[in-house]
Amino acid sequence: MSVAILGGGLSGLSAAYYLLKSNGKLSIRILEGSSRLGGWIRSNKLDNGVIFEEGPRTIRPRGLAGDNTLSLVQDLGLEDRITPIYAHQPAAKNRMVYAKGKLHSLPSSFGGLFKTTPPFSKPLIMYLLNDIIASSKRVEDESIYDFVNRRFGQDLADYLISPLICGICAGDSKEISVNFLMKGLFEYEQKYGSIYKGLVRNLFNVEKHELSELGVKAKREKWSVYSFKTGLETLPKTIESHVRSRGVPIELNSKCTKLQLSPNNVQIQLGNKMVAPEHLISSISSQELSRLVRDQHPVLSDLLGNIRNVTVAVINLQFGNLRLREGFGFLVPPKERLPVLGVIFDSCCFPCGDDRTVLTVMMGGAWFGRLFGDDPGEEELLSTAQKYLKVTMGVEEAPREWKVSVLRDCIPQYTVGHDGWVREIYRYIEANRLPLTLCGSSYHGVGVNDVIYSSRNAAESVCKSINAMK
Numbered sequence: 001m002s003v004a005i006l007g008g009g010l011s012g013l014s015a016a017y018y019l020l021k022s023n024g025k026l027s028i029r030i031l032e033g034s035s036r037l038g039g040w041i042r043s044n045k046l047d048n049g050v051i052f053e054e055g056p057r058t059i060r061p062r063g064l065a066g067d068n069t070l071s072l073v074q075d076l077g078l079e080d081r082i083t084p085i086y087a088h089q090p091a092a093k094n095r096m097v098y099a100k101g102k103l104h105s106l107p108s109s110f111g112g113l114f115k116t117t118p119p120f121s122k123p124l125i126m127y128l129l130n131d132i133i134a135s136s137k138r139v140e141d142e143s144i145y146d147f148v149n150r151r152f153g154q155d156l157a158d159y160l161i162s163p164l165i166c167g168i169c170a171g172d173s174k175e176i177s178v179n180f181l182m183k184g185l186f187e188y189e190q191k192y193g194s195i196y197k198g199l200v201r202n203l204f205n206v207e208k209h210e211l212s213e214l215g216v217k218a219k220r221e222k223w224s225v226y227s228f229k230t231g232l233e234t235l236p237k238t239i240e241s242h243v244r245s246r247g248v249p250i251e252l253n254s255k256c257t258k259l260q261l262s263p264n265n266v267q268i269q270l271g272n273k274m275v276a277p278e279h280l281i282s283s284i285s286s287q288e289l290s291r292l293v294r295d296q297h298p299v300l301s302d303l304l305g306n307i308r309n310v311t312v313a314v315i316n317l318q319f320g321n322l323r324l325r326e327g328f329g330f331l332v333p334p335k336e337r338l339p340v341l342g343v344i345f346d347s348c349c350f351p352c353g354d355d356r357t358v359l360t361v362m363m364g365g366a367w368f369g370r371l372f373g374d375d376p377g378e379e380e381l382l383s384t385a386q387k388y389l390k391v392t393m394g395v396e397e398a399p400r401e402w403k404v405s406v407l408r409d410c411i412p413q414y415t416v417g418h419d420g421w422v423r424e425i426y427r428y429i430e431a432n433r434l435p436l437t438l439c440g441s442s443y444h445g446v447g448v449n450d451v452i453y454s455s456r457n458a459a460e461s462v463c464k465s466i467n468a469m470k
């Protein structure tokens, strides 16, 4: 059986890895549209040794998907190249928001819940207790902002959840579905009338899974998040060597311009070349896939097109030692109406010399077009980033090194209705018996762990259906 994987980002590469693991006899090829692999993961190493991460920079070790990644990392022999941030370090403990003209540290301990910490006007516990008296409302889906506002109050929606959504998916919490981050809590409310009632009823129903060896180590050593000493791109690069060394051909500059999918038939148009595998795993964004199937499957195309992506400007900067307050960085609530989504203190997370401070400013996201138009110049983005570093942190020094990147349509938005569209997409593929399996960040989570896990599920489901046909 021949399987083509569309896209050579982390999910496409992982899909190849898991296909090989499940069935060594498959004929697999990866078709990548650009001239490099890794997709949004790009670790740019400067001549002075500093690494500018353009896309993701840390991975969470927790949960089923987090442990799955650790298991992959271990299988790839990358254990010694990990650099964790431990729970006791300032980069794990000090996460800030910029609000009401100042930087505020968010409570990081149980005791912190009982103190009034600005920008909140009362102790966090008071907001949390509000859930007990708040009336419930039966809804199919709603925005995460509305849900948190209803259950815990507006302060928490404005100063905790909204900046968090900016940090995770550069999105607007008033549009993002509650299921994106709080599916379990939302289900508790819908089923039991309040989150607390749901938590109490399910106290002993916590799902446990056996941890991988590296997962046990991460838990024992209390890793908060981790990366690799040579940057996060180490992960896709190592998967690439793994799959290449096992004979998987990787075709760069092979952009699919059209797809024909019918039962038992796939035709992939690559410029003026046609490829016809027996099955296709698509790891590209739903937005791009929507364009490719529009002519033949307009209904599927509309469903896929509902999941749109936003653009983020990433400005990596290296200064001399700025002697900043230590922490992971800060996020900016959209209520503050600043063009900045957040600033990461890279050199505090992963130190790179006493005489250097490295920061990353993220801008735009759901507000990119309104803030910067279609095609902002590098100069404009750099000077905006510098202006707001001065406003928020008082940084006056000019950077010694910098890199401005505009990541077009880089993060999918799981807006209200997302889960329903994904169900419909799967139903359409099944009902029409299309030889197509989906993975990547558009469907079941936008983080590194989610996309690797989605690729594992995609590969295993392809192998299962092959076995069923035998």
Ligand SMILES: Cc1cc2nc3c(=O)[nH]c(=O)nc-3n(C[C@H](O)[C@H](O)[C@H](O)COP(=O)(O)OP(=O)(O)OC[C@H]3O[C@@H](n4cnc5c(N)ncnc54)[C@H](O)[C@@H]3O)c2cc1C
Binding pocket: 006, 007, 008, 009, 010, 011, 012, 031, 032, 033, 034, 036, 037, 038, 039, 040, 041, 054, 055, 056, 057, 058, 059, 060, 254, 255, 256, 257, 283, 284, 285, 288, 312, 314, 407, 410, 411, 439, 440, 441, 446, 447, 448, 449, 451
């Ligand atoms: C700025 C930013 C910061 C992030 N930070 C974090 C973080 O700290 N932690 C975390 O867990 N996650 C983070 N993420 C999310 C993480 O980067 C993504 O989940 C992950 O990289 C997605 O990988 P992917 O392979 O699914 O998609 P992509 O990286 O988009 O890969 C898709 C590939 O398909 C190719 N392609 C597209 N169209 C075609 C076509 N028509 N034909 C052939 N090939 C095509 C593309 O060139 C690309 O190589 C961040 C994302 C961004 C953008």
